[in-house]
Amino acid sequence: MTTSDPALERAAIACAGARKAVALTGAGISVESGIPPFRGRGGLWEKIDPMKYAHVAAFENDPAEVWKVLFLGISHVLEKARPNAGHQGLWRLEEMGVLQTVITQNVDGLHQQAGHRDVIEFHGTHAFVRCSVCGRRSDWRSVPLEVIPPRCECSGVLRPDVVLFGEMIDPRLLQRSQQLAAGCDVMLVIGTSATVEPAASLPVIAKHSGAFIIEVNPEPTPLTHRISDVTLLGSAGEVMEQMASMVQRLRSNRQPS
Template sequence: MSKINQLQEIIDNSKSIVFFGGAGVSTESGIPDFRSENGIFQSLKKYGDTPENLVSHSYYLDHTEEFFQYYKENLIFKDAKPNPAHTALAELEKAGKLKAIITQNIDGLHQKVGSKNVLELHGSIHRNTCQICGKKYNLDYILESDGIPKCECGGIIKPDVVLYEEPLNNGILNFSADYISQADTLIVGGTSLVVYPAAGLINYFNGETLVLINKSKTPYDNLATLIINDAIGEIFAQIKI
């Protein structure tokens, strides 16, 4: 049996699927992984620093204008469109099989195609908050601002994105762990499972079937029921919901 047929059979026989996704889910929508070798090379060449430093809490505080320049140019892709992986997951949710999407991505593409129960571990570019008065702003306001985006009260508007050196939201982590612990099937896609604490969520899985879909190997391959080393959008394009 082919791996596509195995995946189809797993999905058909599952009643409670949870999907856990990383940057690889969005690369097929034209959003590059800023932590890739190319992303590191480009950031060093243009900004003289690594992506991890450029999107760290301390860099945001000490070099706010440069932070926003890097952020707008490298983390926001407003015209990106959902790919077959996003579409298939939304259809699985509508069919009642998929209970939650847990994502490390900040692009909002899952919601754009209709997914409802999306737990965003690293926040979203679509939510932005004044650090003084708490007023909310949309993405367009950030993009149209020159330099540092400022609120009408004078405060800096910070994206609701978890920066390096910042903790993940405990509430979202706990909800994610609960969903994973109750799933009969966990599908992990587009992540090499090396960024913690997010990668540690897989340890909460008690179900029968673990599927790993990623172009490269992961530290959890030995635990998987099915491993597919391929682009996740291309795989889900072949699945019938």
């Protein structure tokens, strides 16, 4: 993709004129940070049966096994991960006053590391653990892991503060996300297959409310040609870096001399 690409130019013009842009991100934006996706080719669920290790019933039946196979493996990957050009491109849009909120399906905390101030973590975060009994939250780094599974002061089993299969997304987060989708004028959909509900419905809500939908993905999704106004096929890092630079030029040209 080049900066002369007409689709990229359309996307940049829409962003440059946005007053309330919102981003919806999925695993694809973090791949360049060394975090494999959960679904698709090379995804975690090709190696680990999610119903055996990522379902709430599996955790309740054998928390030690879920910790050893799933939680610790993910944590080792996340400890090394840093924001990439995709995260940084979005952060530049926020700094320009274009982007209002990031709604993410990721649990890696990379948007916050990149500098975003308003991030809705749809599926929770691996940065914290919570007690399965009393609900107390603690920073992951403060939890001793010599004994697996780790336990709370109340003796309850600790777990990452993420949404497992079989659990509901926090209805407050869902409601706010839907409100933001209905009220935005531009939505950037980056690195998500747009097949997992309820997140997959957010671009549809935005589109029906009149928003301009910009999709950034390495390959087409169910949104392409149906919901998306512009589809930019490529890596999130390359596309967002180029788009942020183009938006910055467009907005600078609009400033009074």
